[in-house]
Amino acid sequence: MTTDLFHPASQHVAEIVGIFVFAVTGALLAIRRGFDAVGIAVLALVTALGGGVLRDLVLNQSPAAFADLGYLATPFVAAAVTFFLHPALSRLMTVFTWFDAAGMALFCVTGTIKALLAGLGPLSAALLGVLTAVGGGVMRDLIAAEVPRLVRAEETLYSVPAFGGALAVVAMAAAGWLRPWNALIVAGTVFALRMLAVRFAWRAPVAWGTRRPPG
Incomplete structure (x- = not known):
């Protein structure tokens, strides 16, 4: 695996876009939970950068989020945009789902690529890509005092599409x-x-002989 696997500029742009859309989900959830401006900014920051920081720590690298001003500033821009424009989002949870899915999709790709460039094997790189994709969302839900959607039995497939993308x-x-x-x-x-x-309520199976909680 060589360093010309993926152009650094393309990787950087994809990560900035992923950071922005994930930060929006953090800001939207904070607004829905009644957080103030500081809470909105914090949740946007944690959601956007959490998965990438975990990825870099696993790779024994200095977290890129603290070395690149673009990575650090983007969540605050997203939080500010959401702070003022959220009243125009008439279907808040639908928009939340769109942005959450977009962030997860971008991060599973960029996280896997960075793991491959660091020399990890195929399966390890795919798993680290999934961690990048879901890590920030898990932190977001925990801070907002919600059960992470990653482990909710009533939640539709979440990490499975990310793992499929990482394997691809x-x-x-x-x-x-x-x-x-x-x-x-x-x-x-x-x-x-x-x-x-x-849309079609695709869910992972629950343990044999148990019932799925109502969605």
């Missing part, structure tokens, strides 16, 4: 096919699968 990235990298355009296709497919899971 690993496969394309192994074949030498990974490029910015098809990485975006993978992210788009993950987003579509997540939204289809929401």
Whole structure:
């Protein structure tokens, strides 16, 4: 695996976009929970950067979030935008789901690519991609005193589309096919699968002999 696997500029742009959309979900949840401006900014920051920081710590690297002003400033911009524009979002939870799915899709791709560039094996890189995708969302839900959607039995498929996308990235990298355009296709497919899971209530099975809690 070589460092020319994926152009750094493309990786950076994808991560900035992912940070922005994930930060919006944190800000939206904070507003729904009645947080003040500081709480909105904090939840946006944690949601946007949490997964990437966990990824970098696992890779024994200095977290990129603290080395790049763009990474650090983007959540605050997203929080400010959401702070003023949220009244125009007439279907708050629908918008929340869209942005959450978009952030997850982008982060599962960028997280897997960074893990591959760091020399991890295919399965380890895919799992770290999933951690990048869901880590910030788990932190967001915990701070907002909600059960993380990652582990809710009543929640539609969440980490499964991310894992599928991470495996697709690993496969394309192994074949030498990974490029910015098809990485975006993978992210788009993950987003579509997540939204289809929401639309058609696709869920993982629960333990044998137990009942799923009402959604």
